Amino acid sequence: MSACTSRAGRRALGLVTVAGLLTAGSVGLSSAATAAPADPAPAAAAAKKPQKGDKLRGSERAKLQKAVAEGAPTVTVMVVASRGEVARARNEVRRLGGTIRYAADELGYFSAIVPTGKVEQTVALPSIKAVDLDEVVPLPEVRPEQPGPKQPAVSGGPSATTADDNPFMPTRETGSIAFKRQHPTWDGRGTTIGILDSGVDLAHPALQTTSTGERKIVDTFTATSPYEGDGTWRAMLTQVTPKDGTFTAAGSTWKAAAGTYRFNRFSESTTAVAGGEVLGDVNRDRDTTDVWGVLYDPATNDIVVDVDMDKDFTDEVVRRPYGERGQVGTFGSDDPVTDVVEAMPFTVDFKEDVSLAPYGMPGVADFVDIGIVSGAHGSHVAGITAANDMFGGAMDGQAPGAKIVSARACTFGPGCTAAALTDGMVELATNRGVDVINMSIGGLPAQNDGDNARALLYNTIIDELGVQLVISAGNSGNALNTIGDPSVATDVMSVGASISKETWKANYGSDVAFSHGMLTFSSGGPREDGGFKPNVTAPGSAISTTPTWQPGGPVAEAEYGLPAGYAMFNGTSMASPQAAGVLSLLLSAAEQEGRKATSPAALRSSVYSTAKYDPTIPAFLQGHGEVDVVGAYQALKRAPAPDTFTVSAPVCTEIWKAIRKTSGTGLYNRCAAGAGGQAPGEARTYDVTITRTSGKASGSYAVSLVGNDGTFSVSPATVTLPVGKPAVVKVRATPAAGAHTALLRLDDSKTLGIDSSTMLAVVAGSPVRAPSHTATTTGTSKRNEATRSYVTVPVGAKALQVDLSGLADGAQTRFIAFHPSGLPVGTTSSLACYSNRDTDSTCNSASRVFANPQPGVWELLVESRRTSPVASTPFTLDATVFGVSVQPAQQQLATVTAGTPSPVRWTVRNDFGTVTGTGEGGDLGSSFSAEGERIADLGEVKYTVVVPKGAARLDVRIGNTSDAAADLDLFVTAPNGVRRASADGDSEEALTYTKPAPGTYEVRVDGYSVPAGTTTYDYLDVFVNPGFGSVAVTDADAARPAGASWTVPGTVTAKESPGQGRVLLGSVEVRTDGNVLVGSGDVVVNAVTP
Secondary structure, three states: OOOOOOOOOOOOOOOOOOOOOOOOOOOOOOOOOOOOOOOOOOOOOOOOOOOOOOOOOHHHHHHHHHHHHOOOOEEEEEEEEOOOOHHHHHHHHHHOOOEEEEEEHHHOEEEEEEEHHHHHHHHHOOOEEEEEEOOEEEOOOOOOOOOOOOOOOOEOEOOOOOOOOOOOOOHHHHOHHHHHHHOOOOOOOOOEEEEEEOOOOOOOHHHOEOOOOOEOEEEEEEOOOHHHOOOOEEEOOEEEOOEOOEEEEOOEEEEOOOOOEEEEEEEHHHHOOOOOOOOOOOOOOOOOOOEEEEEEOOOOOOEEEOOOOOOEOOOOOEEOOHHHHOOOEEEEOOOOOOOOOOEEEEEEEEEEEEEOHHHOOOOEEEEEEEEOOOOOHHHHHHHHHHOOOEOOOOEOOOOOOOEEEEEEOEOOOOEEEHHHHHHHHHHHHHHOOOOEEEEOOOEOOOOOOOOOHHHHHHHHHHHHHOOEEEEEOOOOOOOOOOOOEOOOOOOOEEEEEEEEHHHHHHHHOOOOOOOEEEOOOOOOOOOOOOOOOOOEEEEOEEEEEOOOOOOOEOOHHHOOOOOOOEEEEEOHHHHHHHHHHHHHHHHHHHHHOOOOOOOHHHHHHHHHHHOEOOOOOOHHHHOOOEOOHHHHHHHHOOOOOOOOEEEEEEEEOHHHHHOOOOEEOOEEEOOOEOOOEOOOOOOEEEEEEEEEOOOOOOOEEEEEEEOOOOOEEEEOOEEEOOOOOOEEEEEEEOOOOEEEEEEEEEEOOOOOOOOEEEEEEEEEOEEOEOOOOEEEEEEEEEEOOEEEEEEEEOOOOOEEEEEEEOOOOOOOEEEEEEOOOOOEEOOOOOOOOOOOOOOOOOOOOOEEEEEOOOOEEEEEEEEEOOOOOOOEEEEEEEEEEEOEEEEOOEEEEOOEEOOOOEEEEEEEEEOOOOEEEEEEOEEOEEEEEEEEEEEEOOOEEEEEEEEOOOOOEEEEEEEOOOOOOOEEEEEEEOOOOOEEEEOOOOOOEEEEEEOOOOEEEEEEEEEEEOOOOEEEEEEEEEEEOHHHEEEEEOOOOEEEOOOOEEEEEEEEEEOOOOOOOOEEEEEEEEEEOOOOEEEEEEEEEOOEEO
16 A cells, blocks of 8 residues: 555555565565465364354355365455444454454454454454455456457557547447537546556556546555565565675675665566466566566665666666656566557555564564556556547547546456455545545355445445445346346445447447347346346446557457557446446536535436436346436436435345345345246235335335336335335236346435335246256347346256257357356356357357256346357257156165175156166265264264275265254365365255275264254265275166156175175166266165175
8 A cells, every 4th residue: 555654554455474585486475375284274163154143154154164174274354343343353353363454444444364263253253243255356358359360450440530429439328428528627527536456557648647637547556465475565574784885685786875775576477377467577578587676765665676677776766656756667678669568667665564473473574566567457447437538539438537546456367356355445445535436346156145244345435435336247147146246235336238239330340230238248136135236337348448568459350450558348347437437527527516525325316317228128137227427417416315215025036045034125036936936927916115214204205117028016106105114015026937127116206316226026937847848948049139038947856958959050159057046057258158159169059968956947048149140040948857766765785795796676767858868887885874863053963984095985965954944064174184064055965075085084064053953964974995896787778758667677796894883885876878967876785794
């Protein structure tokens, strides 16, 4: 962070390890997060799933379980303390052995490095409200194709002669071109936008000045820390005092002025990370061997970098953090003959008094940061928000008058850390003077309900600091409930990606049938709790600025080239900065008209109330609609002071059932018919309870629906809402097969804007019908459009096969399957798995099988790529479920003779779609099982398994509880001390080891939640070894229609005894001709005689 605050008040962001302290490599200190401890870290108290009152969500507990299993000595946590308790919380975390790395008391926030075994105690502290654990958040893939040969600079692309009103950078689609033409000074001047990303290129010509000639980038800092493996942070530990103008360090003699300094080196090879963009070549000279000396004066915080690598600091500039003087250095020397710039700009920064305690060292150290960008993403985002005079002409970003503060939260691999993103967001909001913050990074957790520490913190930033956050909705596909975190935070403006017919043609050379639509990767809502997301849409494709050391990046089919420093990217990453730029325009206009106290709530109300809703797009993809700056400012001029409302509505999803919840902040029913959901054609009435929590004593509100396809009706037509008194709106839904969404709006004609909006979403899955047990969808897939269908997978299905057929010749079309929890199964990248486009040999575009599919409603999305040679294609999509029952499920052989085959026989019945396959035998295993084992709430039961040499597999399982609501967890510690866990939302848990190491495995069953007080359960462990013998069966490979039964005869040949207190266990597996397991039965041998 900045060097502008005092030593005592500076926040510690970076932390370090002992190894490599004085070297030029890694981070100047290696990462404790990946260091293997000499002995396994103390086991954390059971890392479990959330229950009532638990401050760790399921996804956070999964991170903790992983850290425990991997033996990580420490983890980084992001903490939101209870109101007024932050100082106490920090001290308590320190007493538990934690080290504070960053803190913002005004927000009740801090991040800390905590011993893994103390995380549960940390979470349990009464002073702590919520905790998230660190993780790597991948950067979105925004390049529409893999890099290829450079395109010739032919006409047709943007240039110095391109007008600001253009389809390449389609700001016009938000109305901003007309807005700025009418009011030329309302162009963002007077505002500052924070860009939390991969860093912004300080050398780009279009990012040098604002429209008024002021410096564009007014501050930049690195939000990562050395703890995250970022080698730009250098630990300044080596003290040097030049004698006669020289000193010796790192094996060399260096020249320096008189004084006492700290010395280290920065090696460009520290940026050589797979999947990154810098790839170790900081000065762009095509090698990764360059090293620069760094000299630091701890008394003045002055920094000198040996830029010319001549080991002479006396001929170099004394540098200060960029925010103080705007100093920018350069690594490398540009060759003016080439298009790219063979050089990279850099800045410096410092951080004082960073504790070394987590790394086994006493005391503290000062760090110096060499500030460089880690990739193109942040520069592209910055250009969309505020570029000025792109290509040297009239083409601008949304707010050319706005200033920028850049925060790099991404490392030099393909991602950013959650801790750096959170710390960086807080730093931008509290200390860097920004008005709006854009973050085009996020991920898709299973439980995306906006109820975690980060969401709580982001809402606080918005509501208490008055800084509106704008975050991309995510690129996980045009499907239900794929909305990304952290855009799910309630007060964050979550932005989906739209596109026009003109931009499809200009940026991709692709023709479409529609005038306006969604990019098919743009994530959909609602949140897991039914919450309203995304909030709005904005253009998600743009040609914008990239680092000048990168070549131009056009789309090949557009048939024009781009100069270095410009590229066409697409994603909600590009839509979010469009909306952030719109907010800058609104704030700029408001300030110039004397409205100096525009609140984030007023901004959101103005934007949401005037967004342009597109009736051709489902509500769950567009929210309120496309942002419209002209309409938004007309609303903002009327100084809206929106009341606040809470909503409670029924929610039924697989995740919501697993955590035993039934309601949320919007109506969302995605459950299967018969399991809480609705069948096609079934009518149901839902109570949506709305409470006004602020404003005047009473108000009357008109109730209406937007985007309704005829599925919903509401009553009454008006409701009266006194403050604090709830009212119920009856929502009746009669869905056809498919997903149906709409917006439920309340509007008081006496107030400005829409007062309350609630998302409604009901899904009716198509059943798989006998005898084929197939659900078939036929339709037409148009280029660059998505078509969705919903299929109910029944309980007992062992496999789901999806087949795409009937396509037109040459059509580039694919399907994507989405799990009942809203997660895509497989990639959603626009580069993968299309028919007639052989770029991914690992993915079958025509047919895929999903083993052990979760019962519930699956979403199947069909889309045709932008490069498809046909404008539309017919298609048939068949979803078939498979599964057989095998009887007896388990048969017993009391005693067998070693080496002598014993006959066995199973009857197999096909319960679902036609199966072509056969029964197969396999090796025997040594097994221990116990039925009716008893465990108490919060109790534990332990087992020991001794695995001999040569075992092919070890399986450990629990389940079949007498208390159906019980939640048991399974933990296994291997002989090397590494622990694994199986801990989902029920008690059916299993762990498998392939080729397990010989030795003793410690098993623990944990009674995480047993509502009945105690419960019984069944336990099984088995290790398979060819030395125990085998099961052989005789069965023909044949087609078995639904309902068919057949007999599978076989023999069991045991070779040796399974050991004291154990039995031999074998099985017959029924597999399709595609090797898909569709059912199995067991055989138990209780004793083996010689």
